[in-house]
Amino acid sequence: MHVHELNPKKTLWVLILFLIVIIIGFITMKKPLLNYQLSLQQTTKILNDTSNNYFYPYQLVNVLDHENKNVVLIDLRNKYAYGLGHIPGAKSISSFSLTQKENINLLKKYKKNGITVVLYADNQLDADGPWLFFRQIGFCNIKILLGGYDYYKAHKNNLAQTKEDNSYLKGFPRFDYAKVARSKTGTFSASQKTRKPVIFHRRKKVTVAAGGC
Amino acid sequence: MNRNYYILTAIMFFLALGTLFIHERKVPPEISPGELLWDVLQPTRFVSTDEVAKRLIEKDPSLLLVDVRPASEYNKFTLPNAVNVPIDSLLTPAGQSYFGNPGMKVVLFSNDAILANQAWVLLKRMDFKNNYVMKGGLNEWMKTIIQPKMPPQTAPETAFERYDFRKAAHLYFTGAGIAKAGKSASKMKVVFKKRKKAVVAAGGC
Amino acid sequence: MGPLFPNNLISGEWNLLIALFIGMAFGFLLEASGFSSARNIAGAFYGYNFVVVRVFFTAVIVSMVGLLYLGYFGWLNLSQIFILPTYLPSMITGAVIMGVGMIIGGFCPGTSLTAVVIGKIDALFFAIGLYLGILLFAEGYPFLEKFYHAGYLGHITLTELTGIKAGWWAFGFTVIALAAFWVTAIIEKKVRKRIKEYKF
Numbered sequence: 001m002h003v004h005e006l007n008p009k010k011t012l013w014v015l016i017l018f019l020i021v022i023i024i025g026f027i028t029m030k031k032p033l034l035n036y037q038l039s040l041q042q043t044t045k046i047l048n049d050t051s052n053n054y055f056y057p058y059q060l061v062n063v064l065d066h067e068n069k070n071v072v073l074i075d076l077r078n079k080y081a082y083g084l085g086h087i088p089g090a091k092s093i094s095s096f097s098l099t100q101k102e103n104i105n106l107l108k109k110y111k112k113n114g115i116t117v118v119l120y121a122d123n124q125l126d127a128d129g130p131w132l133f134f135r136q137i138g139f140c141n142i143k144i145l146l147g148g149y150d151y152y153k154a155h156k157n158n159l160a161q162t163k164e165d166n167s168y169l170k171g172f173p174r175f176d177y178a179k180v181a182r183s184k185t186g187t188f189s190a191s192q193k194t195r196k197p198v199i200f201h202r203r204k205k206v207t208v209a210a211g212g213c
Numbered sequence: 214m215n216r217n218y219y220i221l222t223a224i225m226f227f228l229a230l231g232t233l234f235i236h237e238r239k240v241p242p243e244i245s246p247g248e249l250l251w252d253v254l255q256p257t258r259f260v261s262t263d264e265v266a267k268r269l270i271e272k273d274p275s276l277l278l279v280d281v282r283p284a285s286e287y288n289k290f291t292l293p294n295a296v297n298v299p300i301d302s303l304l305t306p307a308g309q310s311y312f313g314n315p316g317m318k319v320v321l322f323s324n325d326a327i328l329a330n331q332a333w334v335l336l337k338r339m340d341f342k343n344n345y346v347m348k349g350g351l352n353e354w355m356k357t358i359i360q361p362k363m364p365p366q367t368a369p370e371t372a373f374e375r376y377d378f379r380k381a382a383h384l385y386f387t388g389a390g391i392a393k394a395g396k397s398a399s400k401m402k403v404v405f406k407k408r409k410k411a412v413v414a415a416g417g418c
Numbered sequence: 419m420g421p422l423f424p425n426n427l428i429s430g431e432w433n434l435l436i437a438l439f440i441g442m443a444f445g446f447l448l449e450a451s452g453f454s455s456a457r458n459i460a461g462a463f464y465g466y467n468f469v470v471v472r473v474f475f476t477a478v479i480v481s482m483v484g485l486l487y488l489g490y491f492g493w494l495n496l497s498q499i500f501i502l503p504t505y506l507p508s509m510i511t512g513a514v515i516m517g518v519g520m521i522i523g524g525f526c527p528g529t530s531l532t533a534v535v536i537g538k539i540d541a542l543f544f545a546i547g548l549y550l551g552i553l554l555f556a557e558g559y560p561f562l563e564k565f566y567h568a569g570y571l572g573h574i575t576l577t578e579l580t581g582i583k584a585g586w587w588a589f590g591f592t593v594i595a596l597a598a599f600w601v602t603a604i605i606e607k608k609v610r611k612r613i614k615e616y617k618f
Contacts, residue, residue, distance in 0.1 A: 008215045008217035008218050008221065009217055011217070011221060011476070012217045012220060012221055015221060015224055015225070015480075016224075018228075018480065018484065019224060019228070022228070022484075022487050025487060025488070025490075025491035025493065026491070028491075029490075029491050029492070034245075034246035034247060035246065036243065036246060036338075040243075040303075040304055040335060040338065040339065041304060043335060044300055044301050044303065044304065044335065047300060047328075047331055095254050096254060098250060099247055099250055124327060125325075125326050125327060125330060125348075128327055128330050128331065129253035129254065129330060129334060130250070130253060130254070132253075132331055132334045133246070133249060133250050133253050133334065136246070136249075136338070137246050170324075170325040170327045171323065171324050171325050171327050171328055172324055172325075173286070173324050173351065173352065174324075174352045174355070175351075175352065175355040175359075177289065177290035177351060177355065178289050178290040180355055180359055180360065181290065181355070181359050181386065181387055218599075222596050222599065222600075225479060225480075225483075225592060225596060226592065226593070226596060228483050228487075228592075229479065229483050229588055229589045229592030229593070230589060231483075231487075232483055232486045232487070232584070232585040232588045232589060233583075233585040233586065233589055234585070235486065235487065235490040235585065236490070
């Protein structure tokens with residue numbers, strides 16, 4: 001008589017092997033320093049939140065007078081540019097050293113103490129990427145200085161008056177595009193015509209002959 | 214009953230119990246935050262308005278312009294052959310179908326580069342490659358291509374060459390004088406690939 | 419890291435070679451666990467031998483739980499794994515045909531081939547029938563095509579369909595499987611008592 005049964009002893013050894021592999025996995029798993037705290041959906045939502053995202057140049061006045069102690073400025077430009085000139089009191093953390101452990105821990109400390117961190121670079125665009133990155137990994141206390149260092153440099157002495165100025169604001173059309181780009185002969189050329197977006201049809205995935213056992 | 218069976222059952226039960234506490238990987242896949250920051254810091258994603266104009270005039274078939282402004286602004290004015298993917302539709306399958314297609318270079322633009330740049334960061338997080346941002350956006354486009362300014366007399370020769378090009382591009386895009394020129398803008402044929410979910414390695418049981 | 423081939427960690431040649439070794443291991447294990455005996459397989463339906471059920475459930479729960487852990491460790495990208503496309507009506511029909519075939523013939527397609535290799539005559543006839551069936555299906559495909567492609571749900575998983583975390587499915591199936599191990603052992607004992615001549 002030949003009865004096929006699972007051999008419990010052998011099975012146990014194999015299962016223990018399996019267990020060891022899983023334990024090795026847990027041990028060798030690197031815990032990443034950073035994790036996304038905002039999902040992509042949440043990230044698209046915060047983009048329009050101007051009051052939480054932006055730090056206006058005229059708000060710098062309070063900071064420079066040491067009235068507002070809850071704000072830390074961080075200069076994202078390289079050390080050389082920082083050495084040539086920076087906003088007084090700004091810390092220099094060049095963008096390439098942002099993910100170093102001590103810098104992250106510093107930012108975490110600021111977040112814990114409720115201190116607003118304002119990032120700036122030469123212009124808003126240069127600081128925009130790092131800013132959006134930090135918002136995604138959960139630093140909701142990080143703002144971006146509108147206009148950047150260039151605007152600050154040009155208006156160093158009359159920062160308080162820049163409240164009326166809007167030349168540093170981005171994202172608005174500065175021209176009436178359709179009017180400016182209209183053909184001089186009066187006829188519209190193809191470039192002005194609004195085109196319907198190309199509609200893509202999703203291709204069905206290739207069906208694969210499936211194997212049985 | 215064999216004692217080993219009890220141990221087997223217990224081990225397997227607790228292993229399965231453990232799966233309840235491990236979180237799953239994100240779908241769609243995202244690149245790690247460290248990689249994202251590294252890519253965000255590279256300036257290679259920016260292209261100038263001159264470059265975009267040149268490609269448009271050459272009717273480069275591998276170029277896809279994507280307007281990330283809201284639909285209302287898109288309907289008023291956009292660049293030739295541009296498609297509209299507002300930032301909140303970036304996450305929909307219809308919006309994503311424009312990105313990551315083989316052989317295509319996608320140039321994102323908005324009023325300034327800010328919104329386009331943010332769209333780029335989101336796309337990068339979703340691991341879409343070959344996307345670019347038009348530096349300065351439409352404001353810069355108007356300034357440089359539609360209303361080019363003569364460089365000062367002391368400017369280097371390359372500045373004048375650029376000015377000549379912009380003047381010609383201005384004629385091309387506004388149709389002034391040669392009104393028909395823009396009309397022949399060929400419809401773009403886009404090779405399109407659905408984002409692959411599974412690299413097929415058909416399995417048996 | 420993985421899967422190895424789609425992420426270009428191994429070349430196409432290695433891919434085939436590894437597939438060959440896995441295939442050999444699969445065939446060996448089928449034979450080693452007694453799947454090349456028609457009585458063992460049919461026994462699951464008559465209630466005197468559930469080794470088939472146990473082996474398959476063991477394979478399912480170990481790989482299921484293992485995959486979830488591997489995905490968690492970052493060793494395997496679960497979104498790149500091939501998922502069979504679901505065609506509900508044709509799959510149910512196919513499952514019924516296969517189940518009936520297993521009771522009558524005592525083999526499933528793979529095990530019949532391992533049984534042919536060890537020289538079972540019944541398996542030889544089963545394998546001939548298998549290929550006749552394949553021929554029949556291939557010739558009749560134009561008539562069946564519509565039904566074959568009906569109810570396409572895509573490469574869908576239970577998690578996507580229900581929104582319940584994969585961990586819960588894994589846990590649920592494991593509990594069911596573990597319960598099945600013990601229940602089948604009891605059934606086996608009872609049924610075997612009634613069979614006087616128990617020969618394999």
